Ligand SMILES: Cc1cc2nc3c(=O)[nH]c(=O)nc-3n(C[C@H](O)[C@H](O)[C@H](O)COP(=O)(O)OP(=O)(O)OC[C@H]3O[C@@H](n4cnc5c(N)ncnc54)[C@H](O)[C@@H]3O)c2cc1C
């Protein structure tokens with residue numbers, strides 16, 4: 001039997017364990033914190049559970065436009081957010097999800113080891129466990145150790161008022177004034193969620209616009225929505241320090257200004273968990289940032305060692321981590337395998353409104369990397385949008401100018417995460433705009449606008465962008 005040792009039990013590790021076991025490998029998974037990894041215990045699952053509560057608050061607030069009267073000037077006077085209870089629910093849900101994954105792996109016969117692992121050679125893994133050190137021989141090793149929040153040297157998180165995104169679930173009361181440092185996906189999602197929960201939010205953004213890595217038309221819509229809701233966005237500002245002062249925090253900006261708040265959330269990116277794994281000693285190549293270099297079938301520079309997930313720096317998404325992990329097993333255990341194809345990846349920013357994307361990006365188009373015809377269709381005129389009192393948002397589609405094959409799209413809308421699926425399917429199946437727009441959509445529905453966007457590309461001209 002092929003012995004497979006997996007280090008890290010997040011989506012990269014546990015999905016690989018399932019496939020490794022299915023293909024007849026003898027799989028051992030070593031995890032230090034809990035199955036599901038950071039994705040389930042501290043990052044993806046908890047943040048989306050918090051967002052679910054915040055969304056309800058925003059809907060209640062917006063109910064006035066629909067003719068529902070709330071007998072108070074401010075929603076917080078009639079709906080009290082018990083953040084302690086909200087966070088307990090978040091943690092319970094994460095814990096339950098982790099248990100489900102643990103049970104599933106155990107049922108499948110995967111050996112689960114609680115401990116911190118390192119390589120002592122290309123085929124030797126040592127785990128420090130509560131019962132001492134244990135050594136495992138491995139024919140195949142998969143490294144799926146994820147990342148850790150980056151900290152600024154002068155803004156050390158204390159878990160009480162200066163927090164990283166893993167520590168916010170200790171809060172029992174909604175912060176009075178939360179300073180969110182960093183307007184990437186993590187910063188934007190938490191800023192949106194806490195704003196929804198009735199917190200006064202200041203967003204310190206190092207760029208001119210929030211979400212610098214996302215579609216800029218979408219980011220502009222979100223920035224306007226944030227500002228309309230009263231969020232203070234400090235653009236082109238970098239934080240250099242954060243300190244406790246009395247019952248609050250003070251964040252110092254690069255230009256010397258100080259921002260005062262009750263709490264501060266640092267969302268300034270992550271660093272890979274590659275130190276202390278013994279990678280240098282076995283010759284696993286890393287980038288200067290410490291990410292493990294892999295090819296499209298998850299191979300590292302050492303023949304029997306594979307890597308998956310955020311530690312590779314390929315695309316920090318749970319879905320990509322899981323796919324890289326599965327690919328590693330398919331490849332190493334001799335099953336049919338297609339290399340990782342990032343063109344088909346769909347992702348979503350869970351803000352209000354949501355921003356979902358798939359395939360080719362506006363950045364690639366603007367850089368001249370791909371020639372497209374495209375359309376941007378605002379959702380304001382959509383009948384369902386009007387009924388729901390939703391005014392922001394759009395559907396953007398990219399297709400090849402000659403064939404009309406759909407190669408990407410962006411949706412900014414409530415539940416964009418669900419609406420993007422039809423575009424995702426079109427991209428993966430290389431569907432044309434005509435094929436796509438000939439399918440029925442429900443009336444009235446937001447998906448009607450997705451089909452309409454495709455219809456508008458029937459007479460496409462290259463680089464046509466209709467606003
Ligand atoms: C706030 C936030 C929200 C996110 N939301 C989403 C989302 O909505 N959708 C989405 O697709 N992605 C989301 N992501 C990204 C997603 O969480 C990551 O892409 C995903 O966690 C990567 O999985 P992984 O398996 O690489 O690593 P992880 O989930 O980080 O798991 C790695 C595990 O390895 C363990 N480990 C590390 N070193 C060792 C060692 N030496 N020995 C034993 N164990 C070790 C760690 O303890 C950890 O449990 C979010 C990220 C953040 C920060």
Ligand SMILES: NC(=O)c1ccc[n+]([C@@H]2O[C@H](COP(=O)([O-])OP(=O)(O)OC[C@H]3O[C@@H](n4cnc5c(N)ncnc54)[C@H](O)[C@@H]3O)[C@@H](O)[C@H]2O)c1
Nearest residue numbers: 182183184185186187206238239267268269316348349350
């Ligand atoms: N919904 C999701 O799928 C989801 C949610 C969260 C994160 N993620 C994944 O995690 C990845 C990382 O996202 P992230 O937002 O954690 O990190 P990031 O590195 O993308 O963003 C961090 C931001 O902080 C800014 N920054 C850094 N130092 C700063 C300073 N001193 N002052 C002010 N701003 C500063 C950076 O310019 C950057 O815009 C994303 O690319 C995404 O793939 C996904």
